[in-house]
Amino acid sequence: MPFADELISLHTVQSLTRAIRAAAPDADLAALRAAARQIGPLPLRQRADLLRDALLTDVPGDYATLAHTVRTARDKAPDFTGWLIWPVTGAVATRAVQEGGTAAFDDAMALLASLTGRLSSEFAIRTLLRHDLDRALRTIVGDWTGSAEVDVRRLASEGTRPYLPWAVRIPQILARPGATVPVLDALYRDESEYVRRSVANHLNDLSRDHPDLVVDTARRWLGTPTATTERLARHGLRTLIKRGHPGALELLGFPPAALDVEGPRLDRDVVPLGGSVRLTASIRNVGASAARLTIDYIVHHRKADGTRTGKTFKLTTRTLAPDERIEVTREHSFRPITTRRYYPGTHAISLQINGIESERAEFDLSPTDPP
Template sequence: MAIKAEPTFSLKDQLFNATSLSKLSDALDQTRLRYQRKKFEKEILDAFPNLELKARIDWMVTVLAGYLPDEFEAAIEILENALPSPLDPKKTDDDFGEFIWAVPGEYVARFGCTDLHLESSLDFLRKSTMRFTAENSIRPFLRRYPEETMRFIRRCAMDNNYHVRRLASEGIRPFLPWAVRANVEPKQIFEVLEILKHDNTRYVTRSVANTLNDLSKTDPQKVIQTLTDWQKQPSDEMTWVIKHALRTLIKQDHGGALSLLGYPTDPQFELSAVNASTLIFVGEHLSYQCTIKSSVSQRLRIALRVYYLKANGSHSAKVFSVKDTNTSAGETIKINKTVSFRAITTRAMYPGQHEVEIVVNGIARSKRSFQLCQPSQ
C-alpha cells in the first residue's frame, strides 16, 4: 500500500487568489475600460475552488475576454495600459514578477495568434515579458508561425532588456514545464543559445543552461560538443553554465559529460567498510557508511543512488550527491550519508525491498538491499 503525505501547501492558492486578482482589477480600473469590477471578480473567484493552477489562468482569460472589447487591437491597448511598470532592468536575477501578470500574455496567445494580429501580438509579448515571463504565451506563435516567430526570438536575444533576452531562450525550451511543446528545430535553438551564451545576467544564463539540459535528453552528443567549444572561452559563469547544463547527463553517469567536467571515467579507488541500514520504517532515515581510498590524484564525484520500490514492483532510481572533491594518491574519504524516507507529496513510499549503492564518477559499487516497513499503528 502506498504511503503518501497529504498536501500542506497550495501553490495555486498562493499565486491566484482574491488579493492577486485585485491587482489586476486595480490596473484595469486605471484604463478606459468600463466594467463591473465586483461582478468580474466574483465570476472568477467562484470558480477557483474547482480549478488547478493553469486552469485558473485559462479561466481568468475567459472571463476577462467577456469584459474587453471584441476588437482585438482595442483590447490589447487596454491590456497594455494596464501593465505595471517593467521589472527592474538593473537586476540580474531573482526578479520573476507576479504570476497574475501571466493573464494578459495568455489572452494574447489565445486571441491574437492570427495572420491579422501577429505583429501586434508579438510586440505585446515583448512588453509583457518585462512584467512576467511570456515563455508560455509565445508557444502558440512558434507552433503556428514558426518562421516569423523565430525572427522575433532572434531579435529578443539581442534586446537591451534581460527579461526579453531570457524569453528568447526560455520560450524555445524543448521541455518547458507546464507548457506545450514549441517544436522548434534543435539547430535553431543552438543558434539562439550561441547569441546568449555570454550574457551578463544569471537569469539569462540559467535559462541557457536549462535549455541545453532539455536538449541533452534527445541529443547529448551535440550538447557536449557545443559546451566543449564554449569551454574554450573560460569564465566562472561559463563553468557554472556547463555544470548546470549537464546535470541530467551527470546523474545518468554519461561518460562524455563526466569527462567535460573533469571527472575521470575510470576512477582508481578502493571501497571498504560498507555499512547500510537493512530495515527502516517509513518516516525514518536510511543510513549508509563506507570508506573510499583514492589510488591516484583525481577528481571524484561521489553520490548515493537509491532505488525506490514502485507500485508495479519495479524500481525508480534517484541520485543524491554526497561529495565532489579533488583527491591525492592514497587519500581516504569517509562517507556517512542519510536519506529520509518520510512520506512526501511528490513521492509515495511503498513498503518492501528497496536498494542503495555508492556511485563514484559513474561507477556503481556495492549495491545493498533493505526493507522499508510500514510504521506500526
C-alpha cells in the same frame, strides 16, 4: 506565503477588471465579473485560462482592438502588473493566432516583450511559438537576445524551454533538435545571472532528449569561456552528471579512473519506515596518476509494482593521489516526505563514481506498524 493556486486570486480578478475598465470605460465586463465568482475552486493554470477567456469575451473584435485596450491599461492603470499579466498575455497571443497574418503575430510578440517585466510572458509566448516557430525564433534571436532589457533577454531563453514548468509543450521544439540552441548561444555569456540561470535550465531541459547535443554545445562554450561559463555548464549538465553520462563527466574533468571500491556497506538489513540507514565505502586510486572523482550514491526505491527506480544523491568531489584511499559515509533517511511515497520491500543502494555504478547493497524497508 500564499499557495500556488492563490497567486491568481479574487484580488487579481478585481485588479484586472479595474484596469480594463480604465482602458475601456464603456465595456460591460460581464465575463470578468462572472470569473470572480468562479475562480475559487480552480487550480492556478485553470484560473489563468478562465481570466484569459473572460478577457477575450469582454473585449470583442479584432486583434488591434484588444492590443489597444491592453496597451492603454498598461499605460493608465498603476496596478496593471503581477499575476494578472499571465491571463492578459495569454489573451493577446490567442487573439493574434486566431486572427492570423503576420502583422498581428509580430505585434503580439512586441506586446509580450513590453509586458514581460511586469510578470514573465513565458507562458503566453508558447502559443505564438506553436503557431509559427520559425517566425518567432527570428524575432527572439534577432531582437530579444540583444535587448537592453534583462527581462526580455531572459524571456528569450525561458519562453523557449522544451519543458518549461506549468507551460504547454511545443511539439516543433521537441521534434527539432537544436532549434533553440542559437538562442542559448547568444545568451550564455550574458552579464545577468538571472539570464544565465535560465540558459542553464534550458540546456538541462534539452538533455532529457538530446544528451549528446547538450554535451557538444557545452563543449563549444567551454572552448571560449568567460568567468561564468564553467558554472553555467555545470548547472546545465546536472541531470547528465546524475545519470553518469560519460561525455558530460569528462567535459567537467571527471574521466574514467582506475579504482578499487569496497562497498557500499550498510549498517542494517532492515530499515523501518521513518528510520535511516548508514552507508560506508572505501575507495582507493590504483592508477598511476591522480584521479579527480565525483562520488554519488543511488537509492534504488521499490515501486508499487515491485520494480525499482534509482534516485541519485551527491556525496562528495575528491582528488586522489596514486594509491590514496578515502572512506565515505552517509546516513540516508526514509522519513516520509510529500514528494515521495515509500513502498515496503527490497530496496538497494549503490555508489556512482565518475558515472560508473558499483555493486548494489540490498536492504528491506519495513512499515512502522505490523501489517
